[in-house]
Amino acid sequence: MKSLIAKPVAVVVLLFARAITAVRPFWHEGRLPRRRSIFFANHSSHGDFILIWAVLQPRLRRRVRPVAGADYWLKSKLRSFIGRDVFNAVLIDRNRDARTMDPVESMGEAMREGSSLILFPEGTRNQSDASLQPFKSGLFHLAALHPDFELVPVWIANLNRVMPKGEFVPIPLICTVTFGEPMHLADGEDKDMFLERAREALLALAPKKAAE
C-alpha cells in the first residue's frame, strides 16, 4: 500500500520542485554522470537532494539514494514515509555515542547493492554566513573503501533563498545545479588533504555573488 502511494507522491514532489525552481543542471563538460557515483553537495535546505534528483535522468534516478539524518527523518510518520518510502533515503544515525550502526557501514551497504549516493559532507544544513562548512570525514572513508565510485561535487545555487529555515511558504526562484569534475582519492593522500581538496572542488562551483 505504502509503495503504491510513494511513486505518485514522488512525481508530485518533483513537479512541485520544478514549478517553484525551474531547476536547471550544468553538467561538467556536458557529460552525464556515471552509474556508480557519489554526489556530494552543499547543504542549505531539506529540498537539496530533491533538486539533484530532479535533474538526473530517470534511469539514473532510480538507483540514486540520498543520505540523511535518521534523527530528523524518523521524527514523525509523515517524514519517515517521505524519507524512507518516497525517496528511499539511506538514514544514518548522527549521534556518535548512542548509535549502533556505523554510518560508513550503512552507506557502504547501499553502494554494494549498486546504488549511487547523494551526500552532504557538511553533515548538517549550513545556516552560517560561510559558503561551505568544514567536511565530516565520511566522504574520505567512502572514497578509500570504494575506489570504483566517482566522487562528483555538486553545487546547488539559490535554494536557500527559496525556503530559508523557519519559513514554510517557498518563494519561486530559479535554481541551478552545477556538476563538477569527478574525483578520486589520490595515492598517499591523507584524510585532511583529501577533504580539503574535495571542499575546494565544491566551492569552485559556487556562482560569484551578484554585485551588491
Place this chain on the structure above:
Amino acid sequence: MSATHFDMMVLVLGVCGILLVASFVGHVLERRLSPDGSNPAIENLNARINAWWVMAILIAIAFVAGRIGVLLLFGFCSFAALREFVTLTNTRRADHWALATAFFVVLPLQYALLWIENYEIFSVFIPVYAFLLMPIISAVRGDTQHFLVRIAEVQWALMICVFCASHVPALLTLHIPGYEGRNVLLIAFLVIVVQSSDVLQYIWGKMIGRTKIAPRLSPSKTVEGFVGGIACASLVGAGLWWITPFSPLQAGAMAFLITLMGFFGGLVMSAIKRDRGVKDWGHLIDGHGGLIDRLDSVVFSAPIFFHLTRYFWSPG
C-alpha cells in the same frame, strides 16, 4: 463562419506560412553552412524559430480556449517572469513574506480582477495597494539593510512582470463599438507587431548594421537595424489594419509606437541585465534565454497600447 473567425483563420494561416518558410530557410542554411551544428548563429536562429512555433501554438490554443485560456497563459507568463526577475534581486530573508504575497496573492488577484472585468481596481491595485502594502510587510520584519533598494526592486518586479504584462490580456476587456467579440485580434496585433519588430531589427542589423546604437547596453543593436526594423514593423502593423478597429494609417501609427516602446523597453531590460552581470534572464526557452528576454518589448508596449486604444476608441 463569422467575420472574426474568418479573420482569425487568415491570420493563423499567415503566421503558419511565415513560420514554415522560416523553418525551411533555417533548415537549408543548416544543411549548407552548419551540417555538424558548429555554426552558433545558425543554431541560434533555428532554436529561435522553434521557440516561435511553440509561442504561436500556445497563443493559438489560448485563443481557442477563450478568455480563461488567455488569462491563464499570461498569468503563467507573469509567474515565470517574476520568478526570473526576483532571482536577480537583492532581496533578503526579511522580504520573505512580501515576496510570498507578491507571488501568491498580488499576481493571482491582478488576473482575477481581469476575469471579473473590474478595470477601476485593476488599474490601481499594484501601483497603489501593492505599492503601499509590500514595504509595510518588509518593514515589520525589522531588517533595515538596503531597505529602499529591496522594496524598490520588489515593486519594480511587480510593475514589469505583473502589472505591465497583464495589460496584454486586459485588451479583452475593452468595449469598442463595432468591434465586439473581436478583441482577441488586438492581442494578436500587438504580439505580431512586437515580434516582427524584433526579427526585422535583427535581420536589418545583420544585413547592413554598422553603427552601434547603444554599445554599452546592447552591443548587437545598430542604428540601421533600429530604423529598418521599426519602419518595416510599422508597415506590417499598417498592413494588419483589417484585424483592428483602426484605419490603416492609425494602425501604422500604433505599430510605430508599439515598436518604439518595445525597442526602448529592450534597452532598459538590458541595462538591468548588465548591472546584474548576466547575459540572459533565465533559461526557460531554448535559444531565447529567459521568458523576460522574449517579453521585454511586449511588457513595455502593452500598457501604452492598451491605454491609447482605451482612450480613443473605447468611450465611457
